[in-house]
Amino acid sequence: MLYDTAFSSMISFRAPTTGGEFNGELQLTVNNPAFPTVTLPIHAVSQASCLVATPSFVDFGPIRYDCAAKPRKTFISNRCSEPLTVADAVIGNGTSNQFSLMTPVTAPVTLGPGQGFEMEVNYARNVLGQHFSPMYLRADTEPNGFLVPLLAETNHEGIQVDRFTQGTDSQLDVLFVVSNTTTMDTYQQRLKAAIPGWLERAKELNVDVRVGVTSTGLVQRTGVCGGGANGGEAGRLFPVDGSRARVVSGTSANAAPTIQSNLGVGLCHNLVQGLETMRQGLSAPLSEQADDVRTPQPNDGNLGFTRAAARMAVVVVADEDDHSGFEPDSYIQFLQTLKGTGMSQRSNLHALVPTSAACTTAGPNAERFAAVARGTGGTVGSICEGDYRGFLDPIIQQAGEPQADFTLTAQPDGTGELSVRVNGRVIPSNQWLYDAGRNAVIFNDGSVPTPGQSVEIRYRSICAPTP
Numbered sequence: 001m002l003y004d005t006a007f008s009s010m011i012s013f014r015a016p017t018t019g020g021e022f023n024g025e026l027q028l029t030v031n032n033p034a035f036p037t038v039t040l041p042i043h044a045v046s047q048a049s050c051l052v053a054t055p056s057f058v059d060f061g062p063i064r065y066d067c068a069a070k071p072r073k074t075f076i077s078n079r080c081s082e083p084l085t086v087a088d089a090v091i092g093n094g095t096s097n098q099f100s101l102m103t104p105v106t107a108p109v110t111l112g113p114g115q116g117f118e119m120e121v122n123y124a125r126n127v128l129g130q131h132f133s134p135m136y137l138r139a140d141t142e143p144n145g146f147l148v149p150l151l152a153e154t155n156h157e158g159i160q161v162d163r164f165t166q167g168t169d170s171q172l173d174v175l176f177v178v179s180n181t182t183t184m185d186t187y188q189q190r191l192k193a194a195i196p197g198w199l200e201r202a203k204e205l206n207v208d209v210r211v212g213v214t215s216t217g218l219v220q221r222t223g224v225c226g227g228g229a230n231g232g233e234a235g236r237l238f239p240v241d242g243s244r245a246r247v248v249s250g251t252s253a254n255a256a257p258t259i260q261s262n263l264g265v266g267l268c269h270n271l272v273q274g275l276e277t278m279r280q281g282l283s284a285p286l287s288e289q290a291d292d293v294r295t296p297q298p299n300d301g302n303l304g305f306t307r308a309a310a311r312m313a314v315v316v317v318a319d320e321d322d323h324s325g326f327e328p329d330s331y332i333q334f335l336q337t338l339k340g341t342g343m344s345q346r347s348n349l350h351a352l353v354p355t356s357a358a359c360t361t362a363g364p365n366a367e368r369f370a371a372v373a374r375g376t377g378g379t380v381g382s383i384c385e386g387d388y389r390g391f392l393d394p395i396i397q398q399a400g401e402p403q404a405d406f407t408l409t410a411q412p413d414g415t416g417e418l419s420v421r422v423n424g425r426v427i428p429s430n431q432w433l434y435d436a437g438r439n440a441v442i443f444n445d446g447s448v449p450t451p452g453q454s455v456e457i458r459y460r461s462i463c464a465p466t467p
Helices: 185-204 255-263 274-282 328-337 367-375 389-399
Strands: 020-029 037-046 051-054 058-064 072-078 084-091 099-101 109-111 116-123 129-139 146-155 159-165 171-178 208-215 311-317 347-353 380-382 405-407 419-422 432-435 440-443 454-462
Touching: 051 146, 058 072, 058 116, 058 159, 072 328, 084 099, 099 129, 109 116, 116 129, 116 146, 171 185, 171 274, 171 389, 185 208, 185 255, 185 311, 185 389, 208 255, 208 274, 274 311, 274 328, 274 367, 311 389, 328 347, 328 367, 347 367, 347 389, 367 380
Parallel strands: 058 146, 171 208, 171 311, 311 347, 347 380
Antiparallel strands: 020 037, 051 072, 072 116, 084 109, 084 129, 099 116, 129 146, 159 454, 405 440, 419 454, 432 440
């Protein structure tokens, strides 16, 4: 290390289920005979918490010194069956003071079961290097603060480094988010009709598909929607009452009729909030529990639906736009972090929604759904199409082989300084191409990274336009 330089080292803590406080130390060896070692104490706390953050950490990634940082968000919610009060939120001691809260908790916030709020964090980006800080939220029922890590990096040269890990091919988890408003009958029937052929296509390509369905309803409505939740699935897989299998393998004997039945989420609602039902369905506590303790129905959690190694495709089918309470960017950030660090390319939202005035639908367009689809590398198709196979089959096709396309996190300043490495080896430019329309690097056939290999894409970025 040269004078006045630094490096960062991230330490992980695997929290034991028994809970408690744990202490350790990090020892560094240096070339100083008088003081050959430096010892740093490490302290961690493991405890059960009613709070959950989605995503569980806030990562700004690398940012150019002269580019404004885009604020990042996380959704804090109460996973328990009793109310709790969040007294405050503070940023603790970290490697710098580069982070700040844009939505400070200025007064205690009481959260009922399932309720939550967004925390928005800004990053000053005026100090070069990597930066790490803890954000603590303090609940009245818990002795220690709930930790949300904050991460970012500023570099002077404007060199962006996007890192990915190639995932397992031929595994695909699909969450259908189907509108249950009163105008959806025709479109639900078209979706059902496409399922048998779609599953056959998956078998042809040897794609192991796992399917779950939820509605766009967050709250219950009067009327007949079936499934045991009166149209208010709130992310729980349909049918909530467990009258049929709620997680369906594409290879099971009755896969097609079971999925078709589950897609019939009813026609009783009048408010489409599909982005929020998607987030709740794929995040804790639903994703981690067999039973949602916040609701009266038994065994209505989503445990066992998602697989760590599988790609995730969220397919929204709605004849009007989303009316969830948060900006589309919140849901883009959620999906990008769903599979963990280096796996942003493994989760996409695809929207089968109104795209033009070619046919009459409940809403003229669905820009919120479309924005999340574009932001996650997904596709947008017209709900007015008579056959949905043309929209659904490419989703299977994409999962049937190792991923060839990797969407960049920033816009390159041309391709002159764009380089691609796989497992540290530079890949010649004749083995990949940059697609400006998709802002993605796409590997040629025969050059696609194999599962487990690391992909590193370096380029000089340009500053994103300020809104």
